[in-house]
Amino acid sequence: DAPRDQICLSCHDEYQKTADWLMSQTKHRPQVAIICGSGLGMLADTLKCQDSFAYSDIPGFPQSTVQGHAGRLVFGELKGKTCVCMQGRFHMYEGHSLCKTTFPVRVFKLMGVETLIVTNAAGSLADGLQPGDIMVIKDHVNFPGLVGLNPLCGPNDDKFGPRFPAMSGCYDKGLRCVAMEIAKQLGVASLVQEGVYAMVGGPNFESIAEARLLHRLGVDAVGMSTAPEVVVATHCGLRVFGLSLITNKVVKSYEDSDSVNHEGVLEIGRLRSHTVQQLVTELVSRMEINNNNTNNAV
Numbered sequence: 539d540a541p542r543d544q545i546c547l548s549c550h551d552e553y554q555k556t557a558d559w560l561m562s563q564t565k566h567r568p569q570v571a572i573i574c575g576s577g578l579g580m581l582a583d584t585l586k587c588q589d590s591f592a593y594s595d596i597p598g599f600p601q602s603t604v605q606g607h608a609g610r611l612v613f614g615e616l617k618g619k620t621c622v623c624m625q626g627r628f629h630m631y632e633g634h635s636l637c638k639t640t641f642p643v644r645v646f647k648l649m650g651v652e653t654l655i656v657t658n659a660a661g662s663l664a665d666g667l668q669p670g671d672i673m674v675i676k677d678h679v680n681f682p683g684l685v686g687l688n689p690l691c692g693p694n695d696d697k698f699g700p701r702f703p704a705m706s707g708c709y710d711k712g713l714r715c716v717a718m719e720i721a722k723q724l725g726v727a728s729l730v731q732e733g734v735y736a737m738v739g740g741p742n743f744e745s746i747a748e749a750r751l752l753h754r755l756g757v758d759a760v761g762m763s764t765a766p767e768v769v770v771a772t773h774c775g776l777r778v779f780g781l782s783l784i785t786n787k788v789v790k791s792y793e794d795s796d797s798v799n800h801e802g803v804l805e806i807g808r809l810r811s812h813t814v815q816q817l818v819t820e821l822v823s824r825m826e827i828n829n830n831n832t833n834n835a836v
Protein backbone atom coordinates (compact mmCIF):
# COMPACT_ATOMS: atom_id res chain seq x y z
CA ASP A 539 0.00 0.00 0.00
CA ALA A 540 1.09 3.60 -0.54
CA PRO A 541 2.19 5.15 2.79
CA ARG A 542 -0.94 6.32 4.60
CA ASP A 543 0.16 9.95 4.56
CA GLN A 544 0.44 9.86 0.75
CA ILE A 545 -3.07 8.55 0.19
CA CYS A 546 -5.33 11.40 -0.80
CA LEU A 547 -7.91 11.69 1.95
CA SER A 548 -9.12 15.11 0.79
CA CYS A 549 -12.57 14.17 -0.39
CA HIS A 550 -14.41 16.14 -3.02
CA ASP A 551 -16.04 18.28 -0.35
CA GLU A 552 -12.69 19.69 0.86
CA TYR A 553 -11.74 20.82 -2.62
CA GLN A 554 -15.24 22.25 -3.09
CA LYS A 555 -15.10 24.06 0.26
CA THR A 556 -11.84 25.79 -0.73
CA ALA A 557 -13.14 26.63 -4.22
CA ASP A 558 -16.36 28.05 -2.74
CA TRP A 559 -14.42 30.12 -0.20
CA LEU A 560 -12.20 31.59 -2.93
CA MET A 561 -15.20 32.33 -5.18
CA SER A 562 -16.80 34.14 -2.26
CA GLN A 563 -13.70 36.32 -1.89
CA THR A 564 -13.07 37.30 -5.52
CA LYS A 565 -15.22 38.05 -8.55
CA HIS A 566 -12.51 36.58 -10.83
CA ARG A 567 -13.42 33.27 -12.41
CA PRO A 568 -10.07 32.00 -13.75
CA GLN A 569 -9.70 30.17 -17.06
CA VAL A 570 -5.93 29.70 -16.78
CA ALA A 571 -3.88 28.66 -13.73
CA ILE A 572 -0.13 29.36 -13.48
CA ILE A 573 2.12 27.63 -10.96
CA CYS A 574 5.30 29.67 -10.39
CA GLY A 575 8.50 27.73 -9.75
CA SER A 576 11.45 28.73 -7.57
CA GLY A 577 12.30 32.35 -8.24
CA LEU A 578 9.52 32.72 -10.82
CA GLY A 579 6.88 34.29 -8.60
CA MET A 580 7.17 37.56 -10.54
CA LEU A 581 4.87 36.04 -13.17
CA ALA A 582 1.99 37.05 -10.88
CA ASP A 583 3.08 40.71 -11.05
CA THR A 584 1.87 40.85 -14.66
CA LEU A 585 -1.77 40.26 -13.64
CA LYS A 586 -4.08 43.29 -13.72
CA CYS A 587 -6.96 43.99 -11.30
CA GLN A 588 -5.41 41.64 -8.74
CA ASP A 589 -7.06 39.94 -5.82
CA SER A 590 -4.47 38.10 -3.76
CA PHE A 591 -4.64 35.85 -0.72
CA ALA A 592 -1.97 34.47 1.60
CA TYR A 593 -1.97 30.67 1.55
CA SER A 594 -2.33 30.81 5.34
CA ASP A 595 -5.76 32.45 4.92
CA ILE A 596 -7.08 29.91 2.42
CA PRO A 597 -8.94 26.93 3.93
CA GLY A 598 -7.21 23.63 3.11
CA PHE A 599 -4.11 25.22 1.55
CA PRO A 600 -0.69 24.06 2.82
CA GLN A 601 2.04 26.58 3.55
CA SER A 602 5.06 27.38 1.36
CA THR A 603 8.30 26.96 3.32
CA VAL A 604 10.93 27.39 0.59
CA GLN A 605 12.90 30.61 -0.09
CA GLY A 606 11.68 32.04 -3.40
CA HIS A 607 8.11 30.83 -2.85
CA ALA A 608 6.05 33.77 -1.51
CA GLY A 609 2.96 31.78 -0.55
CA ARG A 610 0.28 33.92 -2.18
CA LEU A 611 -2.56 33.06 -4.56
CA VAL A 612 -3.09 35.90 -7.05
CA PHE A 613 -6.17 36.31 -9.24
CA GLY A 614 -6.22 38.80 -12.10
CA GLU A 615 -6.46 39.56 -15.81
CA LEU A 616 -3.69 38.81 -18.30
CA LYS A 617 -4.18 39.76 -21.97
CA GLY A 618 -7.93 39.41 -21.69
CA LYS A 619 -7.84 36.08 -19.87
CA THR A 620 -8.73 35.62 -16.22
CA CYS A 621 -5.87 33.85 -14.48
CA VAL A 622 -4.97 32.51 -11.06
CA CYS A 623 -1.29 32.38 -10.17
CA MET A 624 0.41 30.41 -7.42
CA GLN A 625 3.29 32.55 -6.13
CA GLY A 626 4.97 29.58 -4.54
CA ARG A 627 4.26 25.91 -4.92
CA PHE A 628 4.36 22.91 -2.60
CA HIS A 629 6.96 20.16 -2.75
CA MET A 630 7.01 16.61 -1.44
CA TYR A 631 10.42 17.36 0.14
CA GLU A 632 8.83 20.00 2.39
CA GLY A 633 6.93 17.17 4.04
CA HIS A 634 3.64 17.86 2.26
CA SER A 635 1.72 14.76 1.21
CA LEU A 636 1.30 14.50 -2.55
CA CYS A 637 -2.37 15.07 -1.93
CA LYS A 638 -1.61 18.46 -0.39
CA THR A 639 1.14 19.19 -2.94
CA THR A 640 -1.46 18.95 -5.70
CA PHE A 641 -4.51 20.20 -3.74
CA PRO A 642 -4.69 23.55 -5.62
CA VAL A 643 -4.97 21.85 -9.02
CA ARG A 644 -8.33 20.28 -8.21
CA VAL A 645 -9.52 23.51 -6.60
CA PHE A 646 -8.68 25.34 -9.84
CA LYS A 647 -10.61 22.70 -11.80
CA LEU A 648 -13.69 23.27 -9.63
CA MET A 649 -13.34 27.04 -10.20
CA GLY A 650 -13.57 26.48 -13.97
CA VAL A 651 -9.89 26.59 -14.98
CA GLU A 652 -9.29 24.86 -18.34
CA THR A 653 -5.52 25.21 -18.80
CA LEU A 654 -2.63 24.79 -16.35
CA ILE A 655 0.75 26.43 -17.00
CA VAL A 656 3.38 24.95 -14.75
CA THR A 657 6.87 26.43 -14.38
CA ASN A 658 9.88 25.28 -12.44
CA ALA A 659 13.60 25.74 -11.95
CA ALA A 660 15.63 22.77 -13.09
CA GLY A 661 19.17 21.57 -13.56
CA SER A 662 20.40 20.69 -17.04
CA LEU A 663 21.70 17.25 -17.99
CA ALA A 664 21.61 17.84 -21.76
CA ASP A 665 24.81 19.27 -23.25
CA GLY A 666 22.83 21.79 -25.32
CA LEU A 667 20.95 23.27 -22.33
CA GLN A 668 22.78 26.05 -20.49
CA PRO A 669 21.87 28.02 -17.33
CA GLY A 670 19.47 30.76 -18.41
CA ASP A 671 17.92 28.63 -21.15
CA ILE A 672 14.23 27.77 -21.12
CA MET A 673 13.10 24.19 -21.72
CA VAL A 674 9.57 23.70 -22.99
CA ILE A 675 8.58 20.45 -21.34
CA LYS A 676 7.73 17.80 -23.95
CA ASP A 677 7.25 15.00 -21.41
CA HIS A 678 8.25 14.01 -17.88
CA VAL A 679 9.67 11.08 -15.95
CA ASN A 680 7.93 10.95 -12.59
CA PHE A 681 10.42 8.90 -10.55
CA PRO A 682 8.47 9.08 -7.27
CA GLY A 683 5.35 8.05 -9.17
CA LEU A 684 7.13 5.02 -10.59
CA VAL A 685 7.52 3.67 -7.06
CA GLY A 686 4.00 4.46 -5.90
CA LEU A 687 4.44 8.00 -4.53
CA ASN A 688 1.55 9.24 -6.62
CA PRO A 689 -1.18 11.78 -5.75
CA LEU A 690 -3.75 9.50 -7.39
CA CYS A 691 -3.02 6.61 -5.01
CA GLY A 692 -5.96 5.67 -2.82
CA PRO A 693 -9.66 5.69 -3.64
CA ASN A 694 -10.29 7.25 -7.06
CA ASP A 695 -12.60 10.28 -7.12
CA ASP A 696 -14.60 9.53 -10.26
CA LYS A 697 -15.96 13.10 -10.25
CA PHE A 698 -12.46 14.24 -11.28
CA GLY A 699 -11.31 11.45 -13.60
CA PRO A 700 -10.78 7.76 -14.33
CA ARG A 701 -9.04 5.21 -12.15
CA PHE A 702 -6.32 4.63 -14.75
CA PRO A 703 -5.66 7.94 -16.60
CA ALA A 704 -3.46 7.95 -19.69
CA MET A 705 -0.40 10.24 -19.51
CA SER A 706 0.78 10.06 -23.12
CA GLY A 707 0.64 13.56 -24.61
CA CYS A 708 -0.06 15.23 -21.25
CA TYR A 709 1.97 18.28 -22.33
CA ASP A 710 -0.29 19.82 -24.96
CA LYS A 711 1.37 19.74 -28.40
CA GLY A 712 -0.55 22.75 -29.70
CA LEU A 713 0.61 24.93 -26.82
CA ARG A 714 4.18 23.67 -27.23
CA CYS A 715 4.18 24.56 -30.93
CA VAL A 716 2.87 28.07 -30.25
CA ALA A 717 5.43 28.56 -27.46
CA MET A 718 8.26 27.70 -29.85
CA GLU A 719 6.77 30.13 -32.42
CA ILE A 720 6.54 32.87 -29.76
CA ALA A 721 10.19 32.29 -28.82
CA LYS A 722 11.15 32.95 -32.46
CA GLN A 723 9.02 36.10 -32.63
CA LEU A 724 10.48 37.37 -29.34
CA GLY A 725 13.98 36.81 -30.72
CA VAL A 726 14.87 34.30 -28.01
CA ALA A 727 14.68 31.10 -30.07
CA SER A 728 18.32 30.37 -29.22
CA LEU A 729 17.39 30.16 -25.54
CA VAL A 730 14.34 27.92 -25.95
CA GLN A 731 14.16 24.22 -26.77
CA GLU A 732 11.95 21.25 -25.96
CA GLY A 733 13.04 18.47 -23.65
CA VAL A 734 12.20 15.82 -21.09
CA TYR A 735 11.93 16.80 -17.42
CA ALA A 736 12.51 14.33 -14.60
CA MET A 737 11.21 14.79 -11.08
CA VAL A 738 13.30 13.50 -8.20
CA GLY A 739 12.20 13.72 -4.58
CA GLY A 740 14.90 16.08 -3.26
CA PRO A 741 15.66 18.14 -1.23
CA ASN A 742 19.28 17.16 -1.89
CA PHE A 743 20.64 17.83 -5.35
CA GLU A 744 21.79 14.79 -7.34
CA SER A 745 25.00 12.87 -6.71
CA ILE A 746 27.30 12.52 -9.72
CA ALA A 747 26.28 8.89 -10.14
CA GLU A 748 22.58 9.89 -10.06
CA ALA A 749 23.26 12.64 -12.60
CA ARG A 750 25.02 10.20 -14.92
CA LEU A 751 22.18 7.68 -14.57
CA LEU A 752 19.54 10.33 -15.40
CA HIS A 753 21.59 11.51 -18.38
CA ARG A 754 21.97 7.92 -19.60
CA LEU A 755 18.22 7.50 -19.34
CA GLY A 756 17.70 10.41 -21.74
CA VAL A 757 16.52 13.01 -19.25
CA ASP A 758 17.26 16.60 -20.32
CA ALA A 759 16.51 18.49 -17.07
CA VAL A 760 15.87 17.48 -13.49
CA GLY A 761 13.80 19.10 -10.75
CA MET A 762 11.85 18.34 -7.60
CA SER A 763 8.28 19.23 -8.55
CA THR A 764 5.82 19.58 -11.43
CA ALA A 765 5.09 15.92 -12.23
CA PRO A 766 2.52 15.42 -9.43
CA GLU A 767 0.65 18.60 -10.41
CA VAL A 768 0.64 17.53 -14.06
CA VAL A 769 -0.60 14.01 -13.20
CA VAL A 770 -3.53 15.45 -11.24
CA ALA A 771 -4.23 18.10 -13.89
CA THR A 772 -4.27 15.47 -16.65
CA HIS A 773 -6.48 13.20 -14.52
CA CYS A 774 -9.15 15.92 -14.25
CA GLY A 775 -8.95 16.98 -17.90
CA LEU A 776 -6.95 20.22 -17.75
CA ARG A 777 -4.81 21.15 -20.76
CA VAL A 778 -1.18 21.45 -19.59
CA PHE A 779 1.82 23.50 -20.67
CA GLY A 780 5.09 23.33 -18.74
CA LEU A 781 8.43 25.08 -18.87
CA SER A 782 11.68 24.74 -16.94
CA LEU A 783 14.04 27.64 -16.39
CA ILE A 784 17.48 26.03 -16.50
CA THR A 785 19.31 27.38 -13.47
CA ASN A 786 22.41 25.20 -13.38
CA LYS A 787 24.36 22.45 -15.11
CA VAL A 788 24.02 19.26 -13.10
CA VAL A 789 27.51 18.02 -12.17
CA LYS A 790 28.15 14.81 -14.16
CA SER A 791 31.93 14.51 -13.85
CA TYR A 792 34.09 13.48 -10.87
CA GLU A 793 36.67 15.95 -12.18
CA ASP A 794 34.20 18.84 -11.95
CA SER A 795 34.50 20.88 -8.75
CA ASP A 796 31.31 22.88 -9.41
CA SER A 797 28.39 22.49 -7.03
CA VAL A 798 24.83 23.84 -7.12
CA ASN A 799 22.97 25.81 -4.45
CA HIS A 800 19.50 27.32 -4.09
CA GLU A 801 20.78 30.90 -4.05
CA GLY A 802 22.26 30.36 -7.49
CA VAL A 803 18.96 28.90 -8.67
CA LEU A 804 17.07 31.99 -7.50
CA GLU A 805 19.65 34.30 -9.12
CA ILE A 806 19.01 32.82 -12.58
CA GLY A 807 15.30 33.26 -11.89
CA ARG A 808 15.90 36.97 -11.34
CA LEU A 809 18.05 37.21 -14.48
CA ARG A 810 15.51 35.52 -16.73
CA SER A 811 12.26 36.71 -15.13
CA HIS A 812 11.44 39.13 -17.96
CA THR A 813 11.89 36.54 -20.71
CA VAL A 814 9.81 33.94 -18.88
CA GLN A 815 7.14 36.58 -18.25
CA GLN A 816 7.07 37.58 -21.94
CA LEU A 817 6.76 33.99 -23.13
CA VAL A 818 4.00 33.03 -20.70
CA THR A 819 2.10 36.29 -21.28
CA GLU A 820 2.13 35.87 -25.06
CA LEU A 821 1.11 32.23 -24.76
CA VAL A 822 -1.86 33.16 -22.58
CA SER A 823 -2.86 35.90 -25.02
CA ARG A 824 -3.08 33.34 -27.81
CA MET A 825 -5.03 30.75 -25.86
CA GLU A 826 -8.47 29.88 -27.16
CA ILE A 827 -10.82 29.89 -24.23
CA ASN A 828 -14.44 28.83 -24.47
CA ASN A 829 -14.27 28.49 -28.25
CA ASN A 830 -13.36 32.12 -29.04
CA ASN A 831 -12.15 32.14 -32.64
CA THR A 832 -8.93 34.12 -32.76
CA ASN A 833 -5.87 33.81 -35.02
CA ASN A 834 -3.07 31.56 -33.86
CA ALA A 835 -5.28 30.50 -31.05
CA VAL A 836 -4.63 27.16 -29.41
Ligand SMILES: O=P(O)(O)O[C@@H]1C[C@H](O)[C@@H](CO)O1
Nearest residue numbers: 575576658659762763800803
Ligand atom coordinates in the same frame (compact mmCIF):
# COMPACT_ATOMS: atom_id res chain seq x y z
O1 LIG B 1 9.95 24.60 -7.12
P1 LIG B 1 10.86 24.31 -8.24
O2 LIG B 1 10.74 22.88 -8.71
O3 LIG B 1 10.76 25.31 -9.32
O4 LIG B 1 12.35 24.51 -7.64
C1 LIG B 1 13.52 23.74 -7.88
C2 LIG B 1 13.44 22.47 -7.08
C3 LIG B 1 13.74 22.96 -5.70
O5 LIG B 1 12.54 23.40 -5.11
C4 LIG B 1 14.67 24.17 -5.91
C5 LIG B 1 16.09 23.82 -5.60
O6 LIG B 1 16.93 24.95 -5.81
O7 LIG B 1 14.56 24.49 -7.31
